[in-house]
Amino acid sequence: MSDIATPGTTADEHGHDLGDLELPNGRPAPAPLPHEPRRADVDPKAARRAERQVSTMFIVASLLVLAFLAAYIGIDKNVVIALPVIGTMSASNLALGLTLGLALFLIGAGAIHWAKKLMPDIEVVQERHILESSPTDREEAISVFQAGATESGFGSRKIIRRSLITSLVLLPLPLVIILRDMWVTPSDSPSPNELLSETIWTEGERIVTDGSYRPIRPEDIPVGGLVNVVPASLEKVEEAEGTLNARAKAASILVRMTPAEIRSQQGGSAEEPWDVQGILAFSKICTHVGCPISLYQQRTHQLLCPCHQSTFDLADSAKVVFGPAARRMPQLPITVDSEGYLVARSDFQEHVGPSFWEQGAS
Amino acid sequence: MSAVVKAGGALAEYTDERLGIAPFMKRSLNKVFPDHWSFMLGEIALYSFIILLLSGTYLTLWFKPSMTEIVYNGSYVPLDGVKMSEAYASTLNISFDVRGGLLMRQIHHWAALFFLVAMTVHMLRVFFTGAFRKPRELNWVMGAGLLTLGILEGFAGYSLPDDLLSGTGLRIAEGIVLAIPILGTWLSFLLFNGEFPGLDFIPRLYTVHVLLIPGIILALVTVHLMLVWHQKHTQYPGPGRTEKNVVGFPLLPVYMAKAGGFFFVVFGVTTLMAAIITINPIWAFGPYTPDQVSAGSQPDWYMGWLDGAVRITPNWEWNIGNYSISWNIFLPAVVLAGAIFTALGAYPFIERWATGDNREHHILDRPRNAPTRTALGVMAIGFYGMLWISGGNDIIATTFDLSINTITYVLRVAVFVVPPIIFIITKRICLSLQRRDHDKLLHGIESGNILRTPEGEFIEIHLPLGDKEKAKILGKVDHVPIALESGVDENGVANPKGRTARLRAKFSHWFYGDNVYLPTAAEIEAAEAHAAHDYHEQHAVIDDFRGLEITSEPVLHSPAIGGHESNPHQH
Ligand code: HEM
Numbered sequence: 046m047s048d049i050a051t052p053g054t055t056a057d058e059h060g061h062d063l064g065d066l067e068l069p070n071g072r073p074a075p076a077p078l079p080h081e082p083r084r085a086d087v088d089p090k091a092a093r094r095a096e097r098q099v100s101t102m103f104i105v106a107s108l109l110v111l112a113f114l115a116a117y118i119g120i121d122k123n124v125v126i127a128l129p130v131i132g133t134m135s136a137s138n139l140a141l142g143l144t145l146g147l148a149l150f151l152i153g154a155g156a157i158h159w160a161k162k163l164m165p166d167i168e169v170v171q172e173r174h175i176l177e178s179s180p181t182d183r184e185e186a187i188s189v190f191q192a193g194a195t196e197s198g199f200g201s202r203k204i205i206r207r208s209l210i211t212s213l214v215l216l217p218l219p220l221v222i223i224l225r226d227m228w229v230t231p232s233d234s235p236s237p238n239e240l241l242s243e244t245i246w247t248e249g250e251r252i253v254t255d256g257s258y259r260p261i262r263p264e265d266i267p268v269g270g271l272v273n274v275v276p277a278s279l280e281k282v283e284e285a286e287g288t289l290n291a292r293a294k295a296a297s298i299l300v301r302m303t304p305a306e307i308r309s310q311q312g313g314s315a316e317e318p319w320d321v322q323g324i325l326a327f328s329k330i331c332t333h334v335g336c337p338i339s340l341y342q343q344r345t346h347q348l349l350c351p352c353h354q355s356t357f358d359l360a361d362s363a364k365v366v367f368g369p370a371a372r373r374m375p376q377l378p379i380t381v382d383s384e385g386y387l388v389a390r391s392d393f394q395e396h397v398g399p400s401f402w403e404q405g406a407s
Numbered sequence: 408m409s410a411v412v413k414a415g416g417a418l419a420e421y422t423d424e425r426l427g428i429a430p431f432m433k434r435s436l437n438k439v440f441p442d443h444w445s446f447m448l449g450e451i452a453l454y455s456f457i458i459l460l461l462s463g464t465y466l467t468l469w470f471k472p473s474m475t476e477i478v479y480n481g482s483y484v485p486l487d488g489v490k491m492s493e494a495y496a497s498t499l500n501i502s503f504d505v506r507g508g509l510l511m512r513q514i515h516h517w518a519a520l521f522f523l524v525a526m527t528v529h530m531l532r533v534f535f536t537g538a539f540r541k542p543r544e545l546n547w548v549m550g551a552g553l554l555t556l557g558i559l560e561g562f563a564g565y566s567l568p569d570d571l572l573s574g575t576g577l578r579i580a581e582g583i584v585l586a587i588p589i590l591g592t593w594l595s596f597l598l599f600n601g602e603f604p605g606l607d608f609i610p611r612l613y614t615v616h617v618l619l620i621p622g623i624i625l626a627l628v629t630v631h632l633m634l635v636w637h638q639k640h641t642q643y644p645g646p647g648r649t650e651k652n653v654v655g656f657p658l659l660p661v662y663m664a665k666a667g668g669f670f671f672v673v674f675g676v677t678t679l680m681a682a683i684i685t686i687n688p689i690w691a692f693g694p695y696t697p698d699q700v701s702a703g704s705q706p707d708w709y710m711g712w713l714d715g716a717v718r719i720t721p722n723w724e725w726n727i728g729n730y731s732i733s734w735n736i737f738l739p740a741v742v743l744a745g746a747i748f749t750a751l752g753a754y755p756f757i758e759r760w761a762t763g764d765n766r767e768h769h770i771l772d773r774p775r776n777a778p779t780r781t782a783l784g785v786m787a788i789g790f791y792g793m794l795w796i797s798g799g800n801d802i803i804a805t806t807f808d809l810s811i812n813t814i815t816y817v818l819r820v821a822v823f824v825v826p827p828i829i830f831i832i833t834k835r836i837c838l839s840l841q842r843r844d845h846d847k848l849l850h851g852i853e854s855g856n857i858l859r860t861p862e863g864e865f866i867e868i869h870l871p872l873g874d875k876e877k878a879k880i881l882g883k884v885d886h887v888p889i890a891l892e893s894g895v896d897e898n899g900v901a902n903p904k905g906r907t908a909r910l911r912a913k914f915s916h917w918f919y920g921d922n923v924y925l926p927t928a929a930e931i932e933a934a935e936a937h938a939a940h941d942y943h944e945q946h947a948v949i950d951d952f953r954g955l956e957i958t959s960e961p962v963l964h965s966p967a968i969g970g971h972e973s974n975p976h977q978h
């Protein structure tokens with residue numbers, strides 16, 4: 046016999062009477078309830094109806110699979126349809142998804158309906174065995190283990206044991222060491238903190254608009270305006286390197302305010318100011334964790350990062366006025382060249398982007 | 408016997424002659440599974456994972472994990488001629504040039520969201536019912552591991568298409584890595600093969616996403632289910648259910664049909680969602696570039712709490728000599744996240760230590776019957792919820808036209824203040840539910856019908872408790888706190904272990920001290936006899952008022968109030 050018993054019986058599979066079933070709190074276990082037959086159990090008509098319902102679901106599922114094939118062949122992949130509530134959607138996606146999804150759903154619903162209406166719904170009681178083994182079994186297992194361990198000499202032959210452990214402890218080392226060249230560096234490569242501390246902005250580098258690479262004259266920017274800019278050499282650098290690395294550090298913004306509105310700047314002197322007639326340049330990369338900043342409120346001169354809402358006051362050295370960022374946005378010193386275009390005076394004087402461990406050493 | 412069934416029998420015979428698995432098969436096919444809607448949550452997680460394996464394999468046929476820049480010229484006209492990575496271009500191709508490709512992408516993304524929701528809610532079910540207790544602690548730890556891996560896997564997948572949102576997510580992840588003291592800078596350079604974003608990260612992430620993490624998840628899920636099988640499922644208290652049995656349906660046919668059918672239902676619903684609701688329309692975000700971002704961008708739901716924690720942490724940064732520790736990032740994104748997952752995995756061991764409960768448990772606690780645990784759980788949900796809300800502080804600000812600064816300050820306080828309040832309220836609710844159960848056993852259920860006796864007294868008619876509900880309440884397993892012993896042994900010497908023992912006893916009192924004990928069998932019997940008496944009196948009164956609208960039918964037709972004559976097992 047299997048260890049299945051009908052409800053209410055308290056004999057285990059060996060026919061032992063388990064006596065009163067008790068809960069750990071000492072109360073008798075609540076008695077099982079008598080089984081109540083379903084409609085389909087007693088009424089053959091109801092059973093036949095359930096059978097019909099189940100098979101209908103399976104048949105419709107087959108038809109839907111055929112409809113899927115038709116939609117795959119028949120519907121052009123570029124047709125887009127607009128539906129109420131759903132909005133616009135690829136017609137092909139809609140048809141393929143609805144047919145396949147409904148087919149799957151109906152197969153599942155049919156099986157569940159079948160189980161619920163027609164398969165036996167009498168609850169079965171199965172005995173649970175205590176999970177831990179009997180003390181004798183456990184002792185035997187342990188003694189087998191200990192006998193084996195003693196025979197191996199692992200305990201008594203100290204020198205073997207220690208040398209083995211040493212070698213096993215050392216073994217992962219090569220596996221870790223190999224990971225060092227996940228960053229392949231030429232021997233003269235600058236250190237990470239040197240790399241993170243410099244951008245491609247250099248003295249005399251033209252400031253151009255992001256996207257169209259047009260040089261900018263001071264009079265192109267109205268008071269209150271903001272322009273996204275990059276160094277003119279970025280295009281060539283990107284082509285040579287094939288990466289977005291230079292852009293990720295050099296991206297900057299220009300804003301213009303009336304000189305009287307500027308309360309402080311990060312550097313510059315009367316002879317060599319860092320602004321040009323109230324035009325200030327700042328990094329665009331947030332000092333928090335590096336999102337590009339995009340929201341500028343010209344009335345308050347505040348720059349807001351969309352990622353975690355750090356706010357910087359551009360009229361006051363781009364200091365952090367709110368949010369999780371700890372460092373101000375670095376200012377790029379600018380001037381105009383002989384042709385009247387805006388250029389950088391130098392690279393940023395502070396590193397751009399997120400903070401890092403060795404940043405003070407740069 | 409139908410031909411199909413005969414053929415199945417022949418196949419079984421063939422197999423057994425070669426493998427000798429008849430005893431195993433017999434036991435397995437007869438294996439009993441208890442039934443309850445909440446036991447389907449784990450199933451949904453499993454099925455979603457299978458759907459992810461299937462749909463993900465399809466995506467690999469067309470997806471190119473490459474960050475090399477190319478110029479797009481596919482069917483999606485608005486991006487024609489735009490420079491983008493091959494990863495992004497191939498995701499556009501899947502969406503617009505592969506028939507059924509968009510469906511597979513959307514199935515994959517919806518299934519990922521369901522996978523994480525199902526795992527989370529499944530974990531809450533296990534927590535609130537105490538299913539993690541001995542002997543199932545190991546399965547809890549594996550579950551916590553699976554949830555962690557699922558979140559990482561989801562984030563990895565979200566990052567693969569290299570659209571503006573996914574790239575921004577990676578940028579943030581890189582900023583978090585940089586904030587790890589001492590190792591961070593190097594770690595970031597190793598991961599990205601140099602500076603962010605480089606050309607190698609997406610190919611590397613791809614291997615992690617399609618091989619490494621799914622492989623580990625698959626192995627863990629297998630062991631997880633083998634343990635469920637071996638240890639047998641827990642069951643809720645109810646008629647006929649004890650710690651020594653399992654009451655339910657056998658694997659063949661009922662459970663197999665229901666579970667198998669349910670897989671198709673989950674797959675079907677996921678596919679229907681993918682058919683009608685656009686998810687992650689990467690074409691609308693554009694390709695990733697490190698100098699653009701869209702405002703109000705949100706990560707997938709399961710990353711929201713982490714984003715929120717990062718948003719509300721004040722801007723603490725320490726500069727010590729040449730070195731800096733960015734607590735503003737390290738604290739929420741690494742320390743807090745690590746602490747949360749460690750506490751999650753360690754919870755069964757903490758509770759076991761604090762309560763000294765070393766028994767095996769196969770009957771589940773109803774959440775009310777373990778008030779402190781339930782309150783801790785709801786408190787944790789509250790904490791999580793506060794972080795999650797913080798992740799949407801900008802959306803709240805714009806929706807309700809509030810100052811973002813005010814919201815952030817309020818949330819900084821709320822994240823510490825709200826959870827303890829939730830703890831207190833939840834515990835009270837649990838205890839009052841326990842008291843109500845206690846009263847129900849003695850007085851039955853309040854019917855809401857008021858009766859006026861000839862003496863002018865108003866009494867409420869109480870209906871007898873249904874057998875099912877009664878069994879549910881009586882199935883409660885009492886938790887008894889550890890007795891407080893003095894810290895001094897019989898010779899009057901201070902016991903060196905006394906301090907821990909006392910601490911533990913205190914914890915156990917805190918945990919179980921408020922338990923409302925159920926009435927004894929004798930008390931219930933007495934109450935039922937009393938109720939039967941009341942019933943006859945009420946019946947007499949009602950008889951006097953024949954002709955008036957009386958709607959307390961169940962009482963009038965109930966065969967025996969206590970039910971103890973008809974059911975000798977009851978006492
Ligand atoms: C636990 C499991 C998994 C989760 C939570 C998950 C999650 C995700 C998510 C959220 C995406 C972004 C989808 C989008 O909107 O474009 C994604 C992409 C992808 N996943 Fe998975 N995934 C899982 C398993 C797998 C497996 C097993 C494979 C392959 C065998 C796979 C292959 C892919 C591929 C190729 C992509 C990129 C293509 C695309 O984005 O369209 N995934 N995954």
Ligand code: FES
Nearest residue numbers: 331333334350353
């Ligand atoms: S990245 Fe700007 S606030 Fe976080």
